[in-house]
Amino acid sequence: MARNSFSFTVFGFEPRPQGSKKYVGTRRTAAGNNIPLIIEASPGLPVWRKAVADAVAQAMIDSGDLSKFQGAVKVEAVFYLTRKPSVKRLYPTVPPDVDKLSRSLLDSLKGVWGDDSQVVRLEVSKKYATGEPGVAVTISNYP
Template identity: 40%
Template sequence: MTFRVDGVPVPQGSKKGFVVGKRAVLVDDNKDVLKPWRRKVAAASDIGHTFTGPVFVAAVFYMPRPKRPKFSLPGVKPDLDKLMRALGDGMTDGGLLADDSRIVSQFIHKRYASDSNPPGVRVLVMEAGEET
Protein backbone atom coordinates (compact mmCIF):
# COMPACT_ATOMS: atom_id res chain seq x y z
CA MET A 1 0.00 0.00 0.00
CA THR A 2 1.18 3.52 -0.76
CA PHE A 3 0.17 6.94 0.52
CA ARG A 4 1.39 10.52 0.60
CA VAL A 5 1.22 13.14 3.34
CA ASP A 6 1.51 16.77 2.26
CA GLY A 7 3.15 19.38 4.47
CA VAL A 8 6.57 19.96 5.99
CA PRO A 9 7.66 16.70 7.68
CA VAL A 10 8.17 17.02 11.44
CA PRO A 11 10.65 14.93 13.43
CA GLN A 12 9.77 13.09 16.61
CA GLY A 13 11.62 15.31 19.07
CA SER A 14 13.16 14.71 22.43
CA LYS A 15 11.04 14.35 25.55
CA LYS A 16 10.79 16.81 28.41
CA GLY A 17 10.00 15.53 31.86
CA PHE A 18 8.52 17.31 34.82
CA VAL A 19 6.55 16.53 37.96
CA VAL A 20 2.89 17.47 38.45
CA GLY A 21 1.88 16.80 42.03
CA LYS A 22 3.33 13.36 42.67
CA ARG A 23 3.26 12.25 39.03
CA ALA A 24 6.07 12.35 36.50
CA VAL A 25 4.91 13.61 33.09
CA LEU A 26 6.73 13.27 29.75
CA VAL A 27 5.88 15.42 26.74
CA ASP A 28 7.44 15.93 23.30
CA ASP A 29 9.38 19.18 23.26
CA ASN A 30 7.98 20.04 19.78
CA LYS A 31 4.41 18.85 20.44
CA ASP A 32 2.79 21.95 18.90
CA VAL A 33 4.00 20.98 15.41
CA LEU A 34 4.46 17.23 15.95
CA LYS A 35 0.86 16.43 16.95
CA PRO A 36 -0.72 17.95 13.81
CA TRP A 37 1.86 16.17 11.60
CA ARG A 38 1.19 12.81 13.26
CA ARG A 39 -2.58 13.38 12.84
CA LYS A 40 -2.02 13.96 9.10
CA VAL A 41 0.05 10.76 8.86
CA ALA A 42 -2.58 8.84 10.83
CA ALA A 43 -5.39 10.10 8.57
CA ALA A 44 -3.49 9.30 5.36
CA SER A 45 -2.53 5.81 6.56
CA ASP A 46 -6.01 4.88 7.85
CA ILE A 47 -7.09 2.56 5.04
CA GLY A 48 -9.13 0.07 7.05
CA HIS A 49 -6.33 -2.52 7.11
CA THR A 50 -3.82 -3.21 9.87
CA PHE A 51 -0.51 -4.95 9.26
CA THR A 52 -0.03 -7.26 12.24
CA GLY A 53 3.14 -8.99 11.05
CA PRO A 54 6.57 -7.81 9.92
CA VAL A 55 6.59 -5.04 7.29
CA PHE A 56 8.99 -3.28 4.93
CA VAL A 57 8.64 0.51 4.73
CA ALA A 58 10.05 2.75 2.02
CA ALA A 59 9.71 6.51 2.56
CA VAL A 60 10.96 9.62 0.80
CA PHE A 61 10.74 12.82 2.83
CA TYR A 62 10.60 15.97 0.70
CA MET A 63 12.00 18.90 2.66
CA PRO A 64 11.65 22.60 1.79
CA ARG A 65 14.69 23.90 -0.09
CA PRO A 66 16.39 26.81 1.69
CA LYS A 67 17.26 29.94 -0.31
CA ARG A 68 20.95 29.01 -0.15
CA PRO A 69 21.29 25.26 0.40
CA LYS A 70 24.54 24.16 2.01
CA PHE A 71 24.54 20.88 0.05
CA SER A 72 22.83 19.51 -3.06
CA LEU A 73 20.93 17.08 -0.80
CA PRO A 74 19.31 18.05 2.53
CA GLY A 75 22.20 16.89 4.75
CA VAL A 76 21.01 19.13 7.57
CA LYS A 77 18.47 18.89 10.39
CA PRO A 78 16.01 17.34 10.94
CA ASP A 79 17.58 13.92 11.42
CA LEU A 80 16.25 11.20 9.13
CA ASP A 81 15.80 8.74 12.01
CA LYS A 82 13.64 11.23 13.93
CA LEU A 83 11.49 11.84 10.84
CA MET A 84 11.03 8.07 10.56
CA ARG A 85 10.08 7.78 14.24
CA ALA A 86 7.26 10.30 13.75
CA LEU A 87 6.13 8.47 10.60
CA GLY A 88 6.10 5.07 12.35
CA ASP A 89 4.16 6.44 15.33
CA GLY A 90 1.69 8.17 12.99
CA MET A 91 1.08 4.95 11.04
CA THR A 92 0.46 3.17 14.34
CA ASP A 93 -1.92 5.96 15.45
CA GLY A 94 -3.81 5.56 12.15
CA GLY A 95 -4.13 1.80 12.57
CA LEU A 96 -2.03 0.84 9.55
CA LEU A 97 0.52 -0.85 11.83
CA ALA A 98 -0.36 -2.83 14.93
CA ASP A 99 2.85 -1.34 16.33
CA ASP A 100 5.80 0.39 14.70
CA SER A 101 7.99 -2.42 16.06
CA ARG A 102 6.56 -4.43 13.13
CA ILE A 103 8.93 -2.51 10.81
CA VAL A 104 11.77 -4.96 10.17
CA SER A 105 13.27 -3.30 7.10
CA GLN A 106 13.21 0.25 5.82
CA PHE A 107 14.50 2.29 2.92
CA ILE A 108 14.36 6.01 3.68
CA HIS A 109 15.57 9.16 1.91
CA LYS A 110 15.50 12.91 2.43
CA ARG A 111 15.27 15.03 -0.71
CA TYR A 112 14.57 18.67 -1.42
CA ALA A 113 11.01 19.42 -2.48
CA SER A 114 10.32 20.50 -6.04
CA ASP A 115 7.34 21.49 -8.18
CA SER A 116 6.63 17.81 -8.90
CA ASN A 117 7.28 16.73 -5.28
CA PRO A 118 6.10 19.39 -2.82
CA PRO A 119 7.04 19.13 0.89
CA GLY A 120 5.71 15.96 2.47
CA VAL A 121 6.42 12.25 2.48
CA ARG A 122 5.67 9.39 0.05
CA VAL A 123 5.36 6.01 1.73
CA LEU A 124 5.18 2.36 0.66
CA VAL A 125 4.31 -0.32 3.22
CA MET A 126 4.25 -4.03 2.40
CA GLU A 127 4.44 -7.33 4.20
CA ALA A 128 8.04 -8.35 4.73
CA GLY A 129 9.17 -11.67 3.40
CA GLU A 130 12.40 -13.50 4.04
CA GLU A 131 13.96 -11.75 1.03
CA THR A 132 13.25 -8.14 2.20
Protein backbone atom coordinates in the same frame (compact mmCIF):
# COMPACT_ATOMS: atom_id res chain seq x y z
CA MET B 1 -7.25 -11.58 4.35
CA ALA B 2 -3.87 -9.92 4.91
CA ARG B 3 -2.82 -6.87 2.99
CA ASN B 4 0.22 -7.25 0.64
CA SER B 5 1.32 -3.72 -0.25
CA PHE B 6 0.12 -0.19 0.27
CA SER B 7 1.32 3.29 -0.76
CA PHE B 8 0.26 6.78 0.24
CA THR B 9 1.55 10.34 0.27
CA VAL B 10 1.21 13.33 2.55
CA PHE B 11 2.05 16.68 0.95
CA GLY B 12 1.48 20.22 2.13
CA PHE B 13 2.91 19.62 5.61
CA GLU B 14 6.54 19.97 6.67
CA PRO B 15 7.71 16.61 8.09
CA ARG B 16 8.32 16.84 11.83
CA PRO B 17 10.74 14.72 13.87
CA GLN B 18 9.86 12.90 17.07
CA GLY B 19 12.17 11.94 19.88
CA SER B 20 13.61 15.02 21.52
CA LYS B 21 11.98 15.86 24.83
CA LYS B 22 11.89 19.13 26.76
CA TYR B 23 11.72 19.53 30.54
CA VAL B 24 8.99 22.01 31.54
CA GLY B 25 8.87 21.65 35.32
CA THR B 26 7.69 19.26 38.00
CA ARG B 27 4.38 18.03 39.33
CA ARG B 28 3.67 16.80 42.85
CA THR B 29 1.93 13.44 43.09
CA ALA B 30 -0.77 12.58 45.63
CA ALA B 31 1.94 10.80 47.63
CA GLY B 32 3.94 14.05 47.79
CA ASN B 33 6.65 13.05 45.31
CA ASN B 34 7.85 15.39 42.59
CA ILE B 35 7.87 14.00 39.07
CA PRO B 36 9.32 15.75 36.02
CA LEU B 37 6.98 17.11 33.36
CA ILE B 38 8.41 16.40 29.93
CA ILE B 39 6.86 17.31 26.58
CA GLU B 40 7.76 16.64 22.96
CA ALA B 41 10.17 19.36 21.83
CA SER B 42 9.22 19.31 18.14
CA PRO B 43 6.77 22.11 17.37
CA GLY B 44 4.09 21.06 14.93
CA LEU B 45 4.43 17.34 15.67
CA PRO B 46 0.74 16.80 16.56
CA VAL B 47 -0.35 18.48 13.30
CA TRP B 48 2.12 16.37 11.28
CA ARG B 49 1.07 13.10 12.95
CA LYS B 50 -2.62 13.88 12.38
CA ALA B 51 -1.95 14.68 8.71
CA VAL B 52 -0.19 11.32 8.29
CA ALA B 53 -2.91 9.41 10.15
CA ASP B 54 -5.65 11.13 8.12
CA ALA B 55 -3.88 10.47 4.81
CA VAL B 56 -3.29 6.79 5.51
CA ALA B 57 -6.87 6.29 6.73
CA GLN B 58 -8.27 7.92 3.58
CA ALA B 59 -5.93 5.92 1.34
CA MET B 60 -7.05 2.68 3.02
CA ILE B 61 -10.70 3.63 2.52
CA ASP B 62 -10.04 4.55 -1.13
CA SER B 63 -8.32 1.19 -1.70
CA GLY B 64 -11.34 -0.68 -0.37
CA ASP B 65 -9.09 -2.74 1.92
CA LEU B 66 -9.20 -1.85 5.62
CA SER B 67 -7.23 -4.91 6.76
CA LYS B 68 -4.08 -4.48 8.83
CA PHE B 69 -0.69 -5.89 7.94
CA GLN B 70 0.05 -9.21 9.61
CA GLY B 71 3.58 -10.40 10.41
CA ALA B 72 6.82 -8.82 9.22
CA VAL B 73 6.58 -5.51 7.34
CA LYS B 74 8.90 -3.40 5.18
CA VAL B 75 8.49 0.39 5.11
CA GLU B 76 9.99 2.65 2.45
CA ALA B 77 9.70 6.40 3.02
CA VAL B 78 11.03 9.45 1.21
CA PHE B 79 10.70 12.70 3.16
CA TYR B 80 10.57 15.91 1.13
CA LEU B 81 11.82 18.93 3.08
CA THR B 82 11.52 22.61 2.26
CA ARG B 83 14.74 24.12 0.94
CA LYS B 84 15.38 27.67 2.11
CA PRO B 85 16.25 30.02 -0.77
CA SER B 86 19.75 30.59 0.60
CA VAL B 87 20.59 26.85 0.69
CA LYS B 88 22.81 25.69 -2.16
CA ARG B 89 23.67 22.15 -1.04
CA LEU B 90 22.24 19.23 -2.99
CA TYR B 91 21.19 17.09 -0.01
CA PRO B 92 19.55 18.10 3.29
CA THR B 93 22.51 17.19 5.51
CA VAL B 94 20.96 19.15 8.37
CA PRO B 95 18.32 18.34 11.00
CA PRO B 96 15.84 16.78 11.22
CA ASP B 97 17.53 13.38 11.35
CA VAL B 98 16.00 10.53 9.34
CA ASP B 99 15.67 8.37 12.46
CA LYS B 100 13.53 10.97 14.23
CA LEU B 101 11.46 11.57 11.09
CA SER B 102 10.95 7.80 10.87
CA ARG B 103 9.83 7.62 14.49
CA SER B 104 7.13 10.24 13.97
CA LEU B 105 5.96 8.46 10.80
CA LEU B 106 5.83 4.97 12.29
CA ASP B 107 4.06 6.15 15.44
CA SER B 108 1.41 7.79 13.22
CA LEU B 109 0.56 4.52 11.45
CA LYS B 110 -1.20 2.65 14.26
CA GLY B 111 -4.14 1.74 12.00
CA VAL B 112 -1.95 -0.01 9.42
CA TRP B 113 -0.57 -2.77 11.67
CA GLY B 114 -0.95 -4.09 15.18
CA ASP B 115 2.32 -2.57 16.39
CA ASP B 116 5.28 -0.85 14.75
CA SER B 117 7.49 -3.64 16.11
CA GLN B 118 6.28 -5.53 13.01
CA VAL B 119 8.59 -3.32 10.92
CA VAL B 120 11.66 -5.45 10.22
CA ARG B 121 13.05 -3.43 7.32
CA LEU B 122 13.04 0.35 7.05
CA GLU B 123 14.38 2.28 4.06
CA VAL B 124 14.29 6.03 4.62
CA SER B 125 15.70 8.99 2.76
CA LYS B 126 15.22 12.72 2.84
CA LYS B 127 15.42 15.12 -0.08
CA TYR B 128 14.70 18.73 -0.75
CA ALA B 129 11.20 19.14 -2.16
CA THR B 130 10.78 20.55 -5.65
CA GLY B 131 7.14 21.20 -4.79
CA GLU B 132 5.35 20.87 -1.48
CA PRO B 133 7.03 19.25 1.53
CA GLY B 134 5.77 15.91 2.78
CA VAL B 135 6.40 12.17 2.58
CA ALA B 136 5.82 9.30 0.14
CA VAL B 137 5.42 5.90 1.82
CA THR B 138 5.17 2.30 0.65
CA ILE B 139 4.43 -0.46 3.15
CA SER B 140 4.63 -4.12 2.16
CA ASN B 141 4.82 -7.59 3.63
CA TYR B 142 8.37 -8.79 4.18
CA PRO B 143 9.99 -10.61 2.50
